[in-house]
Amino acid sequence: MRNTLYIVPVHHPRLENLELLKQALSEVFSLHVEFLNLELDIEAVFNIRRHQYHSTEILAYLLDRMPDDTERILAVTDLDLYIPILTFVFGEAQLRGRAAVVSCHRLKNEFYGIPADNDILMDRLIKEAVHELGHTYGLIHCTNYACVMHASTYVEEIDIKDYHFCPACQALLAGTEPRQP
């Protein structure tokens, strides 16, 4: 039975944050959440010219190796992610699929030359993880600036939005495939 949301740490140095993430995702999606260690060879997804990691290839890797009871699988990484056409991405997900990936790399204050703040990082990480998982349930970007599905192309936009779905997105989410609690 597919009933577990797996969180896969990939090159993630701060494991304590993942506990908080696990708790938050469990509340938002009412799912059983587990950690899963997969030996992802990050060199295989590294682009030497861009010095970045191809997020789509990470998704393919997850889909290849996910356990049978996987409801959704989410990689959380510290790597700087990209897709070929964009300079970077905060994360990527399969629309109406099962795999997603989020990166902390550009969610950290340090990336922008300001002092580190783990609370802010956690807040952003939860929002982006919920956002990407929302895509896996078929949700597209929402025009409501406070909704977690609102598109964010810079961190300040992530800070503005909530980590909950707006009523319209929540209703769409409720209409998706049945999930086991």
Place this chain on the structure above:
Amino acid sequence: MDTSDVNILIVDDEESVRSSLYKWFIEDGYTVDTAADAKEALQKLEKQPWDIILLDIKMPGMNGLELQERIRDIDPTIVIIMITAYASVDTAVQALKAGAFDYVTKPFDPDDLEHLIRNAIEKRKLTRENLQLKQKISQLSPEETIIAESPQMKHVLELVDTVAQTDSTVLIHGESGTGKEVIARTIHNRSRRRLFPMIAVNCGALPESLLESELFGHEKGAFTGAQYRRKGKIELADGGTLFLDEIGDISPKTQLDLLRVLETKQFTRLGGNQIIRSDFRLICATNKNLEEEVRKGNFREDLFYRINVFFILIPPLRERREDIPALAHFFVQKYSRAMNKPIHDISPEAMKRLMEHNWPGNVRELENAIERAMVIGKPPVIQPQDLPFAQVLPFDPATMDSDSLEAIEKAHISAVLARTHWNIKRSAEILDIDRVTLYNKIKKYNLQKP
């Protein structure tokens, strides 16, 4: 605008570019498709309309620049965004010159892409709105059309074409309702001044003081009630055309002021001393015989010669009856569209009535008659009873009180006068008597013009 209403086509030979852009736009809710080359793109362009096309410049076969030209031929309103690598920025500039909306350099910053698409949608929306408004305006006020079936009107059009390209002053003479302003506007629209306004002033409709203020403008406090400075029509016509209708009605003082402006192209506003220059082309119109008015001393001779540089005479409608069917049909189509009423023709009987009518109000009267007939008439054709002028039947001797020759003559003359709307010349022609005789008979039988 709902993003799903926006159709985006991505044309790029690189699969990774197509797929990642496709995914990006799908997540934003757009309707998206991709094409790997120009051929596939053209096929997709034939199948459905597109709002925005992201187009890679470097592709095998037909490149992005060539494809851009083809897209422009198919639908010039599509917003094209060129995709380029750093090395081909020059080509992107070339694309912009050829009409592309913008270009993006691979890889894009997500925020830049989002803004670019938002701007492209806004542009597309404005282009569409602009087109819709233009269509609406052209439906509401179709371009002035001059119907010229008669040799007289064909000659008028030749004169219009001849004078339009010059900067000469034009004097248009014609009865009320013959379309003097339409001719003036046609001259303006066909002249090099068409991008500037044509300012029309009806000189006959305003008293002297108001007309002066209207023409020359006034400074604040120039007269009681002049609380603000106001530009005159002459000033507003700078670069364009000044159309003075009913020029024969202006007062001697205004005639003198106007003459000065025409000689120097300079004037001052009422109550002001600042010299204002205005470069305008003058077209005047009148229904009076200005030569006659000059002879009577009502119109300045020097002003007459100044405005009578190129003379156009528009004959009255009754003298060019060949134009009536075409004009009538033109107005039927015009009001059929405006009223959304399926009347598209005129019955032969109604047309006969139109041809017989004397049209003292000329084309304007004809237009009003058709408009009224379109309102009260029933589809699919206009019938005689739909026309506004009363049917004038030949008198019936059986209904007459007396069988005397005089009674019959009186009734017959009355009927003919009614039919011609008391046009003495035409009635005399129909009765085959001279005008003096007709006047005498009107007096004898004590006939009264209604």
